[in-house]
């Protein structure tokens with residue numbers, strides 16, 4: 001609930017896996033200086049942001065449970081990604097990381113509901129940010145991303161090398177669409193936006209046509225009735 005007592009308006013988001021999707025996959029790297037946007041990501045973020053989309057990163061970071069780095073290190077990664085996306089005219093509305101792994105070495109060594117392919121992080125993001133999941137997209141480079149996105153009810157796109165064989169995956173792990181990289185994913189999303197806008201415009205035109213036709217019929221009925229009254233009066 002917002003301060004005016006009304007439920008906030010839910011809006012879609014583009015949920016993104018981090019490694020191998022938004023940025024180049026450098027295993028267990030948390031050094032901002034070594035972070036590079038993945039091929040096609042720059043253009044994709046720019047065009048999607050210009051079309052009004054907001055972004056949310058959803059990532060498995062078992063390096064925390066393995067003791068390779070800390071949640072404070074991840075906060076630096078978050079800040080850097082925020083800066084990269086803002087620099088391209090976009091908004092990183094949220095950064096959600098699962099720090100867990102059952103056979104980790106510290107307090108994060110546990111079974112959780114937030115490690116992809118489970119959809120826990122997506123649901124948390126949706127609650128925090130009022131995301132309309134059915135109108136949202138989840139983009140990632142593995143079947144675990146596709147499975148998490150599907151389980152949360154998002155439309156899904158797989159990018160990267162695994163996308164080539166995604167059609168052979170079992171139903172629950174298969175993405176709705178595949179693309180070479182984020183640039184290709186952006187094209188799919190913008191085409192879907194255009195199709196939705198066209199359908200809405202067709203519905204508006206059709207509604208206007210029906211209203212005019214009803215108005216014409218009632219005008220014709222009234223003039224018939226007037227004509228009948230005149231004929232009756234003359235008789």
Ligand SMILES: [Mg+2]
Nearest residue numbers: 017019020141
């Ligand atoms: Mg990945």
Ligand SMILES: [Zn+2]
Nearest residue numbers: 098100112114
């Ligand atoms: Zn977790």
